[in-house]
Amino acid sequence: MTVRRPTPSERAAAREAARADKVTIIERYRAREPVSRIADAYGVTSGWLALRLDEWGVPRRQYYEAHLHRRPAQRVFRGRVRRRTRAEVRAAQAEFTDSRSSVITRYRGGESIASLARSFNVSHAWVAERLDEWGVSRRGQSAG
Known part of the structure; x- marks a missing residue:
């Protein structure tokens, strides 16, 4: 046709x-x-x-x-997305730590580490380290 x-x-x-x-x-x-x-x-x-x-x-x-808009920035080739400056990373981390009580509440309410990391624009490993540092028991980890 x-x-x-x-x-x-x-x-x-x-x-x-x-x-x-x-x-x-x-x-x-x-x-x-x-x-x-x-x-x-x-x-x-x-x-x-x-x-x-x-x-x-x-x-x-x-x-x-x-x-x-099709995929999160973590999955986009790094050369195509502007890298953040160290000051921008520090500012995002400071915002996260300033929101400690709401972060803990959100995590205990069922929100994932990855979701928290995306919302504050920090790495999920950094979020996991802060939760451990703050004494928050993590979900889905085997003891020992």
Whole structure:
């Protein structure tokens, strides 16, 4: 089965409709929706839509940033994500230790070490060390 190509007048109408709906397109793009999906919805090519976003002054996402919503940052190739400075790591760790009582409550309430680490942007090993240091009994560890 062959897909029918749009006529020049159909392509022009699709482009005009996209231009008229500029605000919605920009909102969808800023909501991290892929350009290809937005372009398909309007019947235009993703290349054409990308050029319009540039024309409208919308800062473009890098390819890897467009897909960060698909998986946690720990699983993204480190070379693609900006490494945190030591000061940023210390600030995240300080925020964690300042929230000691809420962290302990959340952990005892069933939240995992990995989830706590993600919410404070620190490593799960560091969280486990703090819980041990604070004398919190850990779940799922065999004695001895």
